[in-house]
Amino acid sequence: MDQITAILDRLLALHPKEIDLSLGRMHRLLKTLGSPEKHLPPTIHIAGTNGKGSVTATLRAILEADGKRCHVYTSPHLVAFNERIRLGTDGNFVSDPKLFDALYRCEEANGGEEITFFEITTAAALLLFAENPADVLLLEVGLGGRLDATNVIDAPIASVITPISMDHEKFLGGSLEEIAAEKAGILKRGCPAVIAPQDEAVQAEIERVAKRVGTPLLSFGQDFVAMQDQGRLAFQDEDGLFDLPLSNLPGAHQVTNAALAIATLKVAGLWPGEEVAGKGLRSVNWPGRLQLLTHGPLVKKCPKNSEIWLDGGHNPGAGVSIAAFMGEQEEHGPKPLYLVTGMLTTKDPVGFFRPFQGLARHVGTVPITTSTTARDPLELADFARVAGLEATPFASLDEAIADIVACAEQDGEPPRILFCGSLYLAGEILARNGMAPR
Numbered sequence: 182m183d184q185i186t187a188i189l190d191r192l193l194a195l196h197p198k199e200i201d202l203s204l205g206r207m208h209r210l211l212k213t214l215g216s217p218e219k220h221l222p223p224t225i226h227i228a229g230t231n232g233k234g235s236v237t238a239t240l241r242a243i244l245e246a247d248g249k250r251c252h253v254y255t256s257p258h259l260v261a262f263n264e265r266i267r268l269g270t271d272g273n274f275v276s277d278p279k280l281f282d283a284l285y286r287c288e289e290a291n292g293g294e295e296i297t298f299f300e301i302t303t304a305a306a307l308l309l310f311a312e313n314p315a316d317v318l319l320l321e322v323g324l325g326g327r328l329d330a331t332n333v334i335d336a337p338i339a340s341v342i343t344p345i346s347m348d349h350e351k352f353l354g355g356s357l358e359e360i361a362a363e364k365a366g367i368l369k370r371g372c373p374a375v376i377a378p379q380d381e382a383v384q385a386e387i388e389r390v391a392k393r394v395g396t397p398l399l400s401f402g403q404d405f406v407a408m409q410d411q412g413r414l415a416f417q418d419e420d421g422l423f424d425l426p427l428s429n430l431p432g433a434h435q436v437t438n439a440a441l442a443i444a445t446l447k448v449a450g451l452w453p454g455e456e457v458a459g460k461g462l463r464s465v466n467w468p469g470r471l472q473l474l475t476h477g478p479l480v481k482k483c484p485k486n487s488e489i490w491l492d493g494g495h496n497p498g499a500g501v502s503i504a505a506f507m508g509e510q511e512e513h514g515p516k517p518l519y520l521v522t523g524m525l526t527t528k529d530p531v532g533f534f535r536p537f538q539g540l541a542r543h544v545g546t547v548p549i550t551t552s553t554t555a556r557d558p559l560e561l562a563d564f565a566r567v568a569g570l571e572a573t574p575f576a577s578l579d580e581a582i583a584d585i586v587a588c589a590e591q592d593g594e595p596p597r598i599l600f601c602g603s604l605y606l607a608g609e610i611l612a613r614n615g616m617a618p619r
Contacts, residue, residue, distance in 0.1 A: 185277055188284045189262060196297045200352055202328035206296045210304050211333060213290040217311035218333045221318050222252060225445060226334060228322040228364045229343025229377065231498045232438045235430055235467055236343055237319050239442035243461030245272070247453035249316040254306050254331070256299070256323050259469050259493070259608035260617040266306045269315030283308045299323050303330040317451070325353050327366020339449040340367050340374040340396075341441055345383045346498030347529065358386045365390035373448045375441055376400040399444055407440030409433065414462070416443050423455055429465040433509070434502040468618040469493040469607035471506055477614035482582050484589035488516060488597045491611070493604035495524060497532030503601060504536035510597065517542045517592065521581045522565070522602035523549040524556050533602065534568035543588070544572040545581035552605045578609070
């Protein structure tokens with residue numbers, strides 16, 4: 182066992198629960214560490230249900246195209262924990278020695294006190310961000326917002342709330358309004374916030390919180406708009422119309438994510454102009470989100486000439502976006518669509534599967550070997566059937582792929598394969614295919 186794995190295992194054992202939303206433990210530890218949260222670069226704080234990672238990746242791409250150094254904090258990781266922390270000092274994921282040093286210092290400062298894994302690892306990230314120079318910190322919320330471990334910063338230069346849908350109801354509330362109130366907990370007095378298109382009740386709740394806190398809002402559809410127009414991205418706000426290339430990330434929903442990034446950079450005073458922004462949009466990279474797989478050991482196991490996609494989306498909102506993209510692919514080039522899916526017990530399988538009704542030929546449900554909270558494939562197949570899909574449980578990923586191979590041979594046509602349902606499964610796919618994020 183290497184040093185990083187060993188210390189992460191020790192930190193995971195410091196609290197009996199994986200999730201226990203609170204800020205008290207964070208404030209205690211950060212104070213012991215010398216309050217690194219008070220010594221961060223100018224920070225953009227990103228919350229929401231879907232699209233946080235894509236917005237963060239787009240912000241980073243545009244800022245780096247402008248020569249800015251960006252610290253980035255995202256979660257979860259796909260293959261290696263280091264992916265959660267990117268240091269603007271060198272533009273790469275944190276190195277093992279730096280990561281181990283920060284984790285060890287946090288472990289020592291914590292003194293064996295009860296603290297969740299996400300809290301103490303977030304403290305380590307903040308320590309690294311405070312001690313290494315950068316121009317901007319892109320700080321993604323882990324869960325919710327109000328009591329999330331990242332919500333210890335006082336005055337971000339901007340906040341972002343991406344589309345909100347039902348997810349993590351056990352921790353955030355059983356209604357969209359309750360979840361919205363938790364997400365809106367990142368809003369700070371006098372710090373502008375950019376808001377994605379939202380359900381009417383969600384928008385009203387965000388506006389209520391913003392009014393109480395004193396946060397100026399810029400909302401999609403009210404203060405700025407964006408659309409795809411003849412293969413380009415048209416963005417418009419009070420400053421006029423901007424003609425930009427589409428994001429390098431596929432999917433119609435990426436138009437909204439790009440617009441959120443553009444509006445955020447403008448309100449934060451970091452807008453580099455159309456030419457530089459266009460360069461950034463063309464270079465956005467965010468693995469595990471509608472990622473086309475064209476080569477690798479796992480790809481070779483699939484039927485010849487298969488079209489293979491990977492996406493880690495795992496809630497009903499993500500299901501809608503992914504199914505819409507797959508529908509577009511079907512219009513451009515019809516192929517039988519096979520889903521290979523693994524999900525966690527904390528997710529809503531029926532809500533995720535339902536948008537694929539009439540689109541997917543078959544669902545193969547598989548175990549997730551990297552999580553202790555994965556659904557049994559038998560149970561997951563039952564949920565897929567409830568959503569109106571044909572489904573078969575498999576004991577392994579290889580068995581599910583072998584079944585698709587057999588079906589393709591029988592049909593005589595190459596399939597479209599979508600590995601989906603969990604970022605943990607996406608990580609397993611990338612690792613098996615020799616494509617760890619960089």
